[in-house]
Amino acid sequence: MAASIKDVAREAGVSIATVSRVLNNVDVVNEDTKKRVQDAIKKLSYRPNIVARSLKTQKTKTIGILVPDISNQFYPEVVRGAEDVANIYDYNIILCNSDSDLDKEKEYIRVLKEKMVDGMLYMSSSLEGEILDLIDELELKTVLVETKISGGKLPSVTIDNKKAAYDATKYLLEKGNKKVAYIGLKKDRTNAVSRRYNGYEKALKDSGIEVDPSLVYFGGLKAADGYNGINVILENSEIDAVFCASDEVAMGAINALRDKGLDCPKDVDVMGFNDNSMAAVFYPKISTVAQPMYDMGSVGMRMLIKIVNNKPLDDDQYVLQYYLVERDSVK
Amino acid sequence: MAASIKDVAREAGVSIATVSRVLNNVDVVNEDTKKRVQDAIKKLSYRPNIVARSLKTQKTKTIGILVPDISNQFYPEVVRGAEDVANIYDYNIILCNSDSDLDKEKEYIRVLKEKMVDGMLYMSSSLEGEILDLIDELELKTVLVETKISGGKLPSVTIDNKKAAYDATKYLLEKGNKKVAYIGLKKDRTNAVSRRYNGYEKALKDSGIEVDPSLVYFGGLKAADGYNGINVILENSEIDAVFCASDEVAMGAINALRDKGLDCPKDVDVMGFNDNSMAAVFYPKISTVAQPMYDMGSVGMRMLIKIVNNKPLDDDQYVLQYYLVERDSVK
DNA sequence: ATGAAAGCGCTAACAA
């Protein structure tokens, strides 16, 4: 068994209260006794039991992070950013993969509450009302990353997906492309990512172009979706460019194009989204809109830690900057 | 405040002991009182406080996972595999990024102990003696993933890196390649990944080929390392093929080749390692040795959970199967 | 400046 505060107290010849005092640096402790206690701590390699402390203080110094799937390209960097700042402030993170499944999410949230996490970083492209209710009922301090809710009831860190998509589409248009296709998420889901379609739509309209449904493909966010998307779109139409809702989709699209004898960027311009770690490694290097993934995680965690410690927030709806990265998939 | 066991007891008109009994399904409880308790639980939306339970039982139902960096290609899948099985058995995971930094690792391990995790999954390409000592001193139940230690003192799940590299190199040789280069990790570190070099070396020797130092480049495991590696190697030599210690290195190598006017696989065969999610998306599709990353995580977690619950292990040094994936980067 | 003791929410040994 590891040494407990009692052992230290005995070793130092003081009461456990005194040990606690030097441990937490509170009250005034005589320099001599403090030293005796510190020596005892060192001698016994004592480390406080945080579970016991948590029970008393009602704070666990741990934060839950709920992601759809850590093995998806987007999340590891966000989580890394979050964990780095958590670590700075002596917090740890409990990672949960929900697969965006409502029941799984609810159960995880309940368990996080049972384990008394101090707060939660919630990431999911969709955000059901039931989840909001649960968060509310459990009074679980949470900040949203990637999504936000209209009322602004929960703090969030996001980028302006619609505007980013707008800019990307405009960029494609300004390159002289007429027929610009879109491959992305189904638009019927109320999530952040599907708002990219709205940006695409608006950019076309603002340029006096009607959106042509046969140029739009709704699927997932994987390479296979980009591949399928191109094949479907090319069945009935010709295109000059494609705006893809993720880099992986862009890569899949480029592969499909190539298999059809079409070259990117010579024949078709392709634009991605995210700027994941492979975007600059792929051939051709993917032009994309970069999302500050690491920062989304780190500012999200910073906000959350402030909230947890009742510190005032400068702003509770952070909108981070995205930026267009011009590489080789757009000529 | 959330309801506590006391509230439930009061509501149901029983003692807290009885509530605890129905909660944990121990002893025999009268059906009627059991129902009363269950009703009270439902009525109050009661959920046990796991921190309090943990303090008493000395088990937290949480497992620490130490990885170098979750934003590296390899780890997300392993972690996903681990978390999935953890979830099945009602465990949660605390994720820690160590950057393979010894001090950070030591501190994380101590904190995990303070938080009374039931066990730890340790992943790191290198495994210093100090870490082993600390694990030992803290009596922290741990299983090693990706590495193992010679004595077999700690349970592990790995693949045979040397043999896998041997097979890959042989494969390249059998394709008729004479000058086969190697780009991978510095071999001076005692880690699992650098053993791939030993496999490469042995394959050459077994084929009666002397290893030519100018065909070997030691760097990191990123695309940039593959890119640099090719440039350095090509300064003094010509090559027929390259065996790369990761898929990212392979991609970087292929890019460098292309920039030099060399085509893969026409001019040079390139072999990767891992079979990460981009390997089949890259052009050309990367031929590689597939590591069962998800499985490494899931069997690692399975072992750990058995250990934590004092169940016997069938085997404590699992060596999982890798397999060669033939795609397009080798002709 | 220090100690005694209550209590955080639970489990489990013991009693009834």
Added chain:
DNA sequence: TTGTTAGCGCTTTCAT
């Protein structure tokens, strides 16, 4: 079958 109670390791109030 059920209740009482000690105690897990700590923090913190109240005395001293």
